Amino acid sequence: MHNLVPGIGGPVRTVGAALAGLARRKAVRYGALAIACGAVGALAATWRPAIAPIPVPAPSAFPAAQVARGAELALLGDCAVCHTADGGRPLAGSRPLATPFGTLYSDNLTPDPETGIGHWSAKAFRRAMTEGVSRDGRHLYPALPYEHFTHVGDADLDALYAYLMTRRPVRQVAPPNRLLPPLGFRPLLAGWKLLFLHPGPVPVDPHRSSAWNRGAYLVEGLGHCGGCHTPRNLAGGEDGAHAYAGGVAEGWRAPALDAGNPAAHAWTPDALYTYLHSGISPDHSAAAGPMGPVVESLSQVPEADVRAIATYIAARMAGREVGSGSPRSIDEHGRAASLAPEGATLFAGACAGCHGPGAPMMGQGRPQLGLASSVTDAEPTSAIQAVLRGIEPPVAGRGPRMPPFADSLSDAQVADVLAYVRARYTDRPAWPRLPAAVRDARKESAQP
């Protein structure tokens, strides 16, 4: 791993030498000097020291109970989802993470001394999680959601550390990041952190239940739910004024988890619990897209933690206006077929075998299409992705698998069939500019 401290020292020295040269020639204007001094000062303020490397700790140095707790926390934080490449060794990193600013590759979290975190002390690990600074002093990119992890308590951080340091070391170097030009200069991240990193514990609300407070701690901290479900601003920071108003993840919509939640039936804590630990709720739908790995993790953690998350999220959705009345299922084939006749034909041949009334899948108690947030959402994005890419069984190969239709249906046909589904199974207005949205989604999926 390269140490960036000399890399930061270098530019400081270079700027200093340049200033001295200019002063000798007495050709410098005071304004320019002030700017240069400011730049040097700002650069110095971004500097973080390296934390001394330690000998790789023996796995036996960590109590088994602490390691076991760390394993649960790693699942609650979904560490392995980003830090494992497709088909790669768990936690060894190198997964490409596409962002609007370029592609980042996740770091190796195994205790390999050369390529992983083998030489990291617990203090270095805590700093990385809470301040977003690598052991060697480099600023880390906020693809590591340290604006959430900064809320995690020290005991939990130490348990996570114990878990990671007792994994089998894997020697694997991540490919270099591919970022838009100025962003490769990591000291810039100090400015980002001033705006978006707010350290400190999640406040305890004494008027709420212990489950709610536990949920707040997990959701706002390690769970980093807002990473996808809160919209981001142009700087890539979460828009705190619209927390949980819905965001985008890998081309899918992460639905709003506030009063704007689009589900046909209001989520209850019980329904959320069932969904989060099994991957499907009979009153809603199956986890799809990037939510699949999340529920796969949550299927393996203690029930009390999942129930706490469900309690907190359900409370965040309180006060929603849509669908708060008694549940009723909508099935208006006639109306939909007259609005979207081509869609009706395609639905009969491509979808009805599973989703139509009387289909074997419906007989198993699977939710009707109108209950899915992707179908009731104001944006068609997730519904389009589900048709194009299909759905993988979210939890350990169990649960629904929907085949992808990207190669059998054209853009216009996907738009037709979704216009029909929206009209048949919901009372919400037709999605505007559906064909263009399908084109955009397909372009996005085609990118590596």
Next chain:
Amino acid sequence: MTITLSVNGAAHTVDATPDTPLLYVLRDDLGLNGAKYGCGLGQCGACTVQLDGKAVFSCVTPLAAVGDRPVRTVEGLGTIARMSALQQAFHDEQAAQCGYCIAGMIMRAQALLDADPHPDEATIRARMQTNLCRCGTHMRILRAIRRVAGAQGVAQ
């Protein structure tokens, strides 16, 4: 109603409703029995054919979706006397046990090889994941595909 389809390079006119799955027309109207009815839900891959060069589940592909795009089935690859390279490889590796999944396997693998003549192991496995073999000859199927994928100078 009358619908015209392009299958294996020839135009065919059939009498069917546009919501009819392509698989039914291939088997019942055109007598092309290579593609099989397995689950009827796009879950097993036995019905896989090529639509415009891409592997699709013909059981969940209605005629309305096909339009004028060309369809290719296993019957369009080769004959018993003159097998295609991939069919020959399946034969040489004895990749079929009961054979029910094989036409779908071959059509999906051929679509991959047409787009990428030398796919690596990870690509082959990822692409073939959607097609199931209940006899358990997946390892032979993979060997057959590797034979063709590596045939031109790539290590086998």
